[in-house]
Amino acid sequence: MIEPCHDVVCSFWSLLNEGPMTLTIILHTLIVLPMVWIYFDEKKKMERGDIPNE
Amino acid sequence: MENRPSVWSSNRFWRRSATWVTGVASVLLVFLTFDSMGQMKMGTAADIKNKVDKRIPSPLVINYKIDYKLNKTRGHEIPIIGGMDANGYSKYEEKEKFFGKDNWSEKEAKALIHKGKLTIQAKNCMDCHTLLGNGAYYAPDLTKAWLDPTWETLASAYGGKEYAIAKFLENPPAMAMHERKMPNLGITKEEAKAVVAYLKFMSAIDTNGFPRNFGKIKGAVDARK
Amino acid sequence: MQGNRLYEGQKLALKYFMVAIVLFGAQLLFGLVAAIQFLYPNFLFNILDFSIARILHINALVVWLLYAMIGAVYWLLPDEAGIEVVGVKLGNLAFYILTAAVAVVVLVYLFIQIGPGKESTIWFITEGREYIEAPRWADIGIVAVVLVFLYNVYATVMKGKHTGILVVLMADLIALAGLYLAGMFYTDNIAVDQYWWWWVVHLWVEATWEVYVAAVGGYILIKTLNANRKVVEMWLWIEVAMMFGSGILGLGHHYFWIGTPEYWWEIGALFSALEPVPLVGLFVHVLYDWGKERGKGNNIKNTPAFAWLTVETFGNFLGAGVWGFMHTLPQINLYTHGTQWPAAHGHLAFFGAYVAILIGAIYLAIQGKAGLKEMRMTKASWWAITLITVGVLIMSVSLTISAYVQTMVERGQYGGTWEGYFIAQANQWFVQGMGWRLFSGLAVVVGYGFLVYDLLTIDKKQPAEVREGAVAAA
Ligand code: HEM
Ligand code: HEM
Numbered sequence A: 001m002i003e004p005c006h007d008v009v010c011s012f013w014s015l016l017n018e019g020p021m022t023l024t025i026i027l028h029t030l031i032v033l034p035m036v037w038i039y040f041d042e043k044k045k046m047e048r049g050d051i052p053n054e
Numbered sequence B: 001m002e003n004r005p006s007v008w009s010s011n012r013f014w015r016r017s018a019t020w021v022t023g024v025a026s027v028l029l030v031f032l033t034f035d036s037m038g039q040m041k042m043g044t045a046a047d048i049k050n051k052v053d054k055r056i057p058s059p060l061v062i063n064y065k066i067d068y069k070l071n072k073t074r075g076h077e078i079p080i081i082g083g084m085d086a087n088g089y090s091k092y093e094e095k096e097k098f099f100g101k102d103n104w105s106e107k108e109a110k111a112l113i114h115k116g117k118l119t120i121q122a123k124n125c126m127d128c129h130t131l132l133g134n135g136a137y138y139a140p141d142l143t144k145a146w147l148d149p150t151w152e153t154l155a156s157a158y159g160g161k162e163y164a165i166a167k168f169l170e171n172p173p174a175m176a177m178h179e180r181k182m183p184n185l186g187i188t189k190e191e192a193k194a195v196v197a198y199l200k201f202m203s204a205i206d207t208n209g210f211p212r213n214f215g216k217i218k219g220a221v222d223a224r225k
Numbered sequence C: 001m002q003g004n005r006l007y008e009g010q011k012l013a014l015k016y017f018m019v020a021i022v023l024f025g026a027q028l029l030f031g032l033v034a035a036i037q038f039l040y041p042n043f044l045f046n047i048l049d050f051s052i053a054r055i056l057h058i059n060a061l062v063v064w065l066l067y068a069m070i071g072a073v074y075w076l077l078p079d080e081a082g083i084e085v086v087g088v089k090l091g092n093l094a095f096y097i098l099t100a101a102v103a104v105v106v107l108v109y110l111f112i113q114i115g116p117g118k119e120s121t122i123w124f125i126t127e128g129r130e131y132i133e134a135p136r137w138a139d140i141g142i143v144a145v146v147l148v149f150l151y152n153v154y155a156t157v158m159k160g161k162h163t164g165i166l167v168v169l170m171a172d173l174i175a176l177a178g179l180y181l182a183g184m185f186y187t188d189n190i191a192v193d194q195y196w197w198w199w200v201v202h203l204w205v206e207a208t209w210e211v212y213v214a215a216v217g218g219y220i221l222i223k224t225l226n227a228n229r230k231v232v233e234m235w236l237w238i239e240v241a242m243m244f245g246s247g248i249l250g251l252g253h254h255y256f257w258i259g260t261p262e263y264w265w266e267i268g269a270l271f272s273a274l275e276p277v278p279l280v281g282l283f284v285h286v287l288y289d290w291g292k293e294r295g296k297g298n299n300i301k302n303t304p305a306f307a308w309l310t311v312e313t314f315g316n317f318l319g320a321g322v323w324g325f326m327h328t329l330p331q332i333n334l335y336t337h338g339t340q341w342p343a344a345h346g347h348l349a350f351f352g353a354y355v356a357i358l359i360g361a362i363y364l365a366i367q368g369k370a371g372l373k374e375m376r377m378t379k380a381s382w383w384a385i386t387l388i389t390v391g392v393l394i395m396s397v398s399l400t401i402s403a404y405v406q407t408m409v410e411r412g413q414y415g416g417t418w419e420g421y422f423i424a425q426a427n428q429w430f431v432q433g434m435g436w437r438l439f440s441g442l443a444v445v446v447g448y449g450f451l452v453y454d455l456l457t458i459d460k461k462q463p464a465e466v467r468e469g470a471v472a473a474a
């Protein structure tokens, strides 16, 4: 399933691109996962009640 | 619901998320761009000598024979410069005369490419044709125009493909093949030579297999032979 | 707005809108010329060749949209911030300089057209790069004018109220202006050239302009439906997250075949495939607000503006979302790239995403100028919106059919050669598509006539009860 790199230049990004959809999965995770942390951080603040009224 | 606030409907959560997402996507784009720019630098004389495949080759490719062949490993056609080795990659050996000589120096070749590109922009080729597939759709794609089978058939009558294309560019209506004609854009002899050099150079750019099956009429016969 | 009194910033907005509508007319005119040449190639041959007609068509498009975008910001800025636009005199000066520069560029395109293959042509005649053909001197002028605009916006918001809509706009406009710089340099390397060219074209229409539209759309919702500001602003942030999240790396769908590395296949395919998601979101949001307010028995305060906003949300989703998605995967794009496909998508997307909402913003300004509490559609408004929308829709469908012929015959069957290109161009289905495009273009032009008439007269054509409301308010 994972094939050796045949790109013209095998850079760091081509290596992440080796398996099926690995590159996009990694990038999407990197972008979306921290939102989970933001969510719980906001929740904590909300429960503590230190959200300023906007 | 009104009195139990939810994070999902809080502006703060979405504002922070939007800032994060935008920031990280932008940073990723910057890193990817650095990597791509490195890979897309124009090749040099040394690259040709050392047989290094470059996505954008050295302007010196005008001294070589250029072809566009299916590469089994990469699964699509790739430019073949100076003959093909057993694995389907460029050999950088077979030369081909371009306007009478096959020993254009790096400096001369670069100057030709420079003038060619300027002319292509100054005459708005991109607003009738596509180049690398981008532009207008009023006339054929020029990405592999240098390799077009029609030019092969015209070559001998003009003493070589480059002479035929240059002659065409200097006064296109005189050589019109269709009712939809290319107008005379006042391209001088010097400019025509430079544009042809650019077309030859462009046909050697590695476009990841675009256009597919170029010149294989009806999908079976290779019209470039 | 206090009764009939406008802020100076809003008067400046009206000037921008006026030029925008004139340029819209020019765009359609040159579009017709180009469309006729597809069918009758000798039409204006050697006088106004296809390339020149097309440059005028698409440059007029981009410039009028920018004018209308600047106009809409000058319109809502004092209203949102609650104060007069800071530096509005400078803003007026910038308007006249910009308009003079645009006039010079147009005259040069029309009468000089092309130059010799030298740097001086790039500086003074044309840069020869689709959409941003404007010569270098004009680029620099545009940057200067935009800096004045940005100064006006920033200084006004700093002094006045910082609403969520204004904060998003401030961040977005600086990105929008900054991206223009990416298209301002020359290189012999055509792959690098196109790489940066797409930073302007794609990162404008699929990132910064979309976010602009989300912000201005929010403002129109508040104005026409009295939508809840907090909810509108929450949606706005969600839109920003999704649009920038998918659109910035979605840029990769232009990096499949231009000499760029292979990894862009995967990045471009999957990020751009997500780009339609926020467009669905926008659509649902507007319908939801509409239903809610109508449910409460509230009237729409400006029916033509709201009707155009509805066309926008649906057109954006259809033209950008659906038509964009149809050719965004590299497996498909390999055969559609460089055919009429992008043209089919480009027409519906530009119209749906930007033309419609900016016309809506202009209607909002007309209501404000006349000091009407409520403004209703006239017969002319109805004809304008119907003819233009249906016309562009038919145009895009026709182009799609022609595009299919090109993909199948020129590219699939003949491998994209000179000969293959013309075999496909002569195919009867291709030619019919071109015919329908011309026909529907004429419908759009008639619709444009109704639009201009309506914009000039709608305030006087309001029913008595609406006009009395205005008197009472004044
Ligand atoms: C309002 C938003 C959009 C506008 C105004 C727009 C406009 C355009 C235009 C004018 C082109 C042609 C560029 C050229 O001249 O070569 C284009 C190309 C393209 N667009 Fe969009 N677009 C939008 C959104 C989208 C979305 C959301 C997607 C994907 C889901 C998409 C996918 C594509 C693709 C794949 C191409 C490249 C075609 C090619 O060169 O092969 N677009 N777009
Ligand atoms: C009278 C109506 C119109 C006609 C007859 C018309 C015709 C044309 C023609 C002939 C082209 C050249 C396509 C090619 O290179 O093959 C073109 C390109 C274009 N037009 Fe129009 N057009 C019209 C209205 C519009 C409108 C209302 C918009 C925007 C909302 C628009 C946006 C564009 C864009 C973005 C392109 C470049 C497409 C690309 O390169 O992919 N046009 N148009």
Ligand SMILES: [Fe+2]
Pocket (backbone or CB within 6 Å): C202, C206, C250, C251, C253, C254
């Ligand atoms: Fe795009």
